[in-house]
Every structure is written in C-alpha cells, then in structure tokens.
Amino acid sequence: MNTKSRYEVIAELEEKKRNLIIQKDGLEDKLNEMRRSLRNIKREAEDQEEEIELFIKNKQRQEETFDELIKSTEDSLKRFGELEKK
Numbered sequence: 001m002n003t004k005s006r007y008e009v010i011a012e013l014e015e016k017k018r019n020l021i022i023q024k025d026g027l028e029d030k031l032n033e034m035r036r037s038l039r040n041i042k043r044e045a046e047d048q049e050e051e052i053e054l055f056i057k058n059k060q061r062q063e064e065t066f067d068e069l070i071k072s073t074e075d076s077l078k079r080f081g082e083l084e085k086k
Contacts, residue, residue: 004012
C-alpha cells in the first residue's frame, strides 16, 4: 500500500481546489457562449422566415413563367412534329 506524505496530500488538494476555481470561473463564459449561440440560431430562423415570405410572394410569378415555358416547349414540339409529317 502506497502512503502519501502530508505534503503530497496538501498539494493534491490545492491542485483540486485550483481546478474547481477554474471550472467555476468558466461557468459565466459558458453561459455567455450559450446565449450567443441561441441569438445566432434565432437570427438564422428569422432569415429563413424572410426567405419563405419572399418565396411565397414570388411563387405565383414563377408558376406563370413556368406555364409559359411549358406552353412554348409544347408549341415547339408540335411544330417539329408537323415538319416531320411533310
């Protein structure tokens, strides 16, 4: 069995105390980091909401544009089909 001297026990307890103080002091920093992270997440959510709103505003116009492109493509296919018959 290994027996520690009084000085070794005191040194270990002092080291443990220092580590606990460092951990305690770091709690406020960790809390601030968590708050910053939450703010960033909220900003990202707000940005996403704005993108959705913009998409909704532009959706009708985009649908109309796609309808025109589809019709134009159908007309082109029809013309090519008629050319092949001749």
